[in-house]
Amino acid sequence: MRESTLMEKVTRRTISSFIFFIVSSTILFLAGKSSAKISHNGDNNVTALFLFGDSFLDAGNNNYINTTTLDQANFPPYGQTFFGLPTGRFSDGRLISDFIAEYANLPLIPPFLEPGNSQKKLYGVNFASAGAGALVETFQGSCVLK
Structure with missing residues (x-):
C-alpha cells in the first residue's frame, strides 16, 4: 500500500x-x-524584471534560507565557467533570466534575499527558489517558508 x-x-x-x-x-x-x-536597437522600455520560479531561475535565494544542500548550489562546480565561483545558480554559467536581462540592457537580477546593495534591486528582483512548487505535495516536509 x-x-x-x-x-x-x-x-x-x-x-x-x-x-x-x-x-x-x-x-x-x-x-x-x-x-x-x-529589431533590437538597444532602445527599450524595460526598466525592471521580476522573476518567479524554481531552480531554473534561482539566482541564489536558497543560499539565504535554512534548507538542505540538495536545494543549494553554493559550492563547486556551480558557477565556475562564467562567474569563476559558486553563485547559487543551478548552472555552471548563466541562467535564461540572465540572458533575458542582458537582452533588455539590464544588469544581472539579484536574488531577493541577498543582503545589502539595494541599488542593484532597482532593476528588478529574483524571487525564484530551487525546489519551489505550487502543489501541497511538492517536496512535502521540507517547507522552510510558510
Missing part, C-alpha cells in the same frame, strides 16, 4: 514538473518568435 502511495506522489510530481517545463518552454518560444520580428 505504501509503495503505491509513494508512486502516486512521484508520478504527480513528475507530471507537474513536465507540465511546468512544457508551459515555460512554450511561453519562451512564443516570446522569442514575437521578439524576432522586432
